[in-house]
Amino acid sequence: MISNEIISQFKAALGENSVVNDETDLSRHSHDASSHPSQMPGLVLYPVNTQQVAKCLKIASDNRLPVTPCGKLTSLEGNSVPQAGGIVLDLSSxxxxxxxxxxxxxxxxxxxxxxxxxxxxxxxxxxxxxxxxxxxxxxxxxxxxxxxxxxxxxxxxxxxxxxxxxxxxxxxxxxxxxxxxxxxxxxxxxxxxxxxxxxxxxxxxxxxxxxxxxxVITQKFLIKVCFPLVKQSVAATLSILLSNLEPGAIEFLDASSIKHINHYKSLRWNEEATLLIELHGEEKEMKARAERIRKLCQKENYTSFLLAQTQEEMKKIWEGRKAVHPAVMASAPNLALVPGDVGVPISRIPDFMEWVEKVQKESGLTMATFGHVGDGNFHVWITYDRTIPDGLQKAKVAAGKIVEQALWLGGTCTAEHGVGIGKRDFLLQEHGDTIELMKKIKNVFDPLGILNPGKIFA
Ligand SMILES: Cc1cc2nc3c(=O)[nH]c(=O)nc-3n(C[C@H](O)[C@H](O)[C@H](O)COP(=O)(O)OP(=O)(O)OC[C@H]3O[C@@H](n4cnc5c(N)ncnc54)[C@H](O)[C@@H]3O)c2cc1C
Structure with missing residues (x-):
C-alpha cells in the first residue's frame, strides 16, 4: 500500500492529474498483451518530461517502491506486467x-x-x-x-x-x-x-x-506464394536467401494461421504454407528479381504465385499478415495463448519446422506458426481453453519442447519479444553462468532492485 504521504510527494512532482489510482486505470495497467496473470499496481504515474521522470524515480528509490515503466502495453511475455501494489510509470504522454x-x-x-x-x-x-x-x-x-x-x-x-x-x-x-x-x-x-x-x-x-x-522506400513489390507443404516453402526461402536477391521481407504463414486470417477478415486465401516476399528498389530490376524468385519457387512446386499489382492489393495482404494475432485470439471463447518467439540459424530452419510439426502432432494442441522466416525467427502460437484444468500446463510443455529444440539447434529462446516473465526459465539454458554477470550489471544500475522487478530474472 502506497502511503498518502508518498502520493502527495508524487503529486507535488507531477501535478494532481498525473498521479492516478482509480480502479479503471489501475486495472488497465495490470496486464500487457500476454496471457500472464494480471497484477494490480498501487499507482499509475504519467510524467510529461525527463525532469518529472527523474523526480518520480528519486521518490520511488527513497521509498524502495517497485517501478514498472510502460509504453502501450503490447508486450507478449509479461514484460510490462507490474509488481502488485507497485508503481507503473506510463511514458505514453x-x-x-x-x-x-x-x-x-x-x-x-x-x-x-x-x-x-x-x-x-x-x-x-x-x-x-x-x-x-x-x-x-x-x-x-x-x-x-x-x-x-x-x-x-x-x-x-x-x-x-x-x-x-x-x-x-x-x-x-x-x-x-x-x-x-x-x-x-x-x-x-x-x-x-x-x-x-x-x-x-x-x-x-x-x-x-x-x-x-x-x-522513404518509394518502390515496393510484394509477392504472395503458396506451397502444399511447409518444407517446400522453407526450401524456397533458403534458395531465395542464398541467391543474393536481397528481399526487404520474407514472412511465413502456415495453413493454420491462414485459416484464422480467412475467418477473421473474410478472405479466401489458399489454406497452405505461404510466403510473403517484399522487394525494395527500382521497378525494372525488382520485376526481374520477382521472376527469379518465381523460378526458385517453381522448383518447390508452388500452387499459386501472385505479384501484387497495386498499392491497395499490397496493403490488404500486409493487413492480413498483421491480423494473425487478433485472428487467433478471436477464434474461440475462453481461449488463452502461450506465444512462441524463437530464433534459429537459417540453415537449421528445416529441422526446426519438422520439430514443430512433430510437437503439434504429438500434443494434439492447436497451433499457428508464422513469422520472419527470412531471419529464422518463428512464432508458434499455442492456444488452450482456460476452463480446462491442465490446458495451460500442456501448452507450456509443448512450448518448452519447441524452445529447447531452438536452443539445441544453436538458436535463441527469444528473438524479438524479450524475456519478460515467460522466458526467464530458459535464460540459464541459453547463457549458462553468464547470467550471474548480467545480474551483477543489473545491481550496478539498480542496487535496490526497484526497476521492473521479476522481469528477465526471477
Ligand atoms: C499484435 C501484436 C503484434 C506484435 N508484433 C511484434 C513484432 O512483429 N515484433 C516484435 O518484436 N514484437 C511484436 N509484438 C510485441 C510488442 O508489440 C513489442 O515488443 C513492442 O515493442 C512493445 O511496445 P509497447 O509500447 O507496447 O511496450 P510495453 O509493452 O509497454 O513495454 C515493453 C517493455 O519495455 C519497458 N518499457 C516501456 N517503455 C519504456 C521506457 N521508456 N524506458 C524503459 N523501459 C520501457 C517495459 O517495462 C516493458 O519491459 C507484437 C505484439 C502484438 C500485440
Whole structure:
C-alpha cells in the first residue's frame, strides 16, 4: 500500500492529474498483451518530461517502491506486467518529436510516440524508420527499444536496436545520463547504449532516443506464394536467401494461421504454407528479381504465385499478415495463448519446422506458426481453453519442447519479444553462468532492485 504521504510527494512532482489510482486505470495497467496473470499496481504515474521522470524515480528509490515503466502495453511475455501494489510509470504522454536532422538522417524522439505516427511525421521530410515490429501501429518507441523489437523488414534492415544511436536515460536513483552518439561511428568507451537496448525497463527509463533513418522506400513489390507443404516453402526461402536477391521481407504463414486470417477478415486465401516476399528498389530490376524468385519457387512446386499489382492489393495482404494475432485470439471463447518467439540459424530452419510439426502432432494442441522466416525467427502460437484444468500446463510443455529444440539447434529462446516473465526459465539454458554477470550489471544500475522487478530474472 502506497502511503498518502508518498502520493502527495508524487503529486507535488507531477501535478494532481498525473498521479492516478482509480480502479479503471489501475486495472488497465495490470496486464500487457500476454496471457500472464494480471497484477494490480498501487499507482499509475504519467510524467510529461525527463525532469518529472527523474523526480518520480528519486521518490520511488527513497521509498524502495517497485517501478514498472510502460509504453502501450503490447508486450507478449509479461514484460510490462507490474509488481502488485507497485508503481507503473506510463511514458505514453511523452510523445514529442524533439528534432529532425534531415541532413544526417536522424531524429530525436520521446519514448511514448507510436511507431506509425512517427513514420507519418517523418514522411514530410522524405525519411523513414525501417525496423518497426508488426505492432508499429499500436506500440511505442520506448517499448520497442526496451524490448529490442524486430519486424517484417529485419531480414534486410535489422532490428530496432540497430537503428538507435543515442539514448537519454533516467537511472533508478533519479540521475539522468546520456549514452551513445550522433556520430555514425563511435568507439568511445563501453557501449552502454546497446546494454540499455533490450533491457526491458530493468536498468533505466528511456526518456529520449536518437534514431537513424533512411529515405522513404518509394518502390515496393510484394509477392504472395503458396506451397502444399511447409518444407517446400522453407526450401524456397533458403534458395531465395542464398541467391543474393536481397528481399526487404520474407514472412511465413502456415495453413493454420491462414485459416484464422480467412475467418477473421473474410478472405479466401489458399489454406497452405505461404510466403510473403517484399522487394525494395527500382521497378525494372525488382520485376526481374520477382521472376527469379518465381523460378526458385517453381522448383518447390508452388500452387499459386501472385505479384501484387497495386498499392491497395499490397496493403490488404500486409493487413492480413498483421491480423494473425487478433485472428487467433478471436477464434474461440475462453481461449488463452502461450506465444512462441524463437530464433534459429537459417540453415537449421528445416529441422526446426519438422520439430514443430512433430510437437503439434504429438500434443494434439492447436497451433499457428508464422513469422520472419527470412531471419529464422518463428512464432508458434499455442492456444488452450482456460476452463480446462491442465490446458495451460500442456501448452507450456509443448512450448518448452519447441524452445529447447531452438536452443539445441544453436538458436535463441527469444528473438524479438524479450524475456519478460515467460522466458526467464530458459535464460540459464541459453547463457549458462553468464547470467550471474548480467545480474551483477543489473545491481550496478539498480542496487535496490526497484526497476521492473521479476522481469528477465526471477
Ligand atoms: C499484435 C501484436 C503484434 C506484435 N508484433 C511484434 C513484432 O512483429 N515484433 C516484435 O518484436 N514484437 C511484436 N509484438 C510485441 C510488442 O508489440 C513489442 O515488443 C513492442 O515493442 C512493445 O511496445 P509497447 O509500447 O507496447 O511496450 P510495453 O509493452 O509497454 O513495454 C515493453 C517493455 O519495455 C519497458 N518499457 C516501456 N517503455 C519504456 C521506457 N521508456 N524506458 C524503459 N523501459 C520501457 C517495459 O517495462 C516493458 O519491459 C507484437 C505484439 C502484438 C500485440
Amino acid at each position: 511523452m510523445k514529442k518529436i524533439i528534432k529532425v536532422y534531415p541532413d544526417d538522417f536522424q531524429v530525436i524522439v520521446e519514448p511514448g510516440i507510436v511507431g506509425e505516427a512517427l513514420n507519418q511525421e517523418l514522411a514530410k521530410y522524405h525519411l523513414y524508420f525501417p525496423a518497426f515490429p508488426a505492432s508499429s501501429h499500436i506500440a511505442s518507441i520506448g517499448g520497442m527499444i526496451a524490448n529490442n523489437a524486430g519486424g517484417m523488414y529485419a531480414v534486410k534492415y535489422g532490428v530496432v536496436g540497430d537503428w538507435v544511436m543515442a539514448l537519454e536515460v533516467v537511472l533508478a536513483c533519479g540521475e539522468i545520463i546520456k549514452v551513445g552518439s550522433r556520430s555514425i561511428k563511435s568507439v568511445a568507451g563501453f557501449d552502454l547504449k546497446s546494454l540499455l537496448v533490450g533491457s526491458e525497463g530493468t536498468l533505466g527509463i528511456i526518456t529520449q532516443a536518437t534514431l537513424k533513418l533512411i529515405p
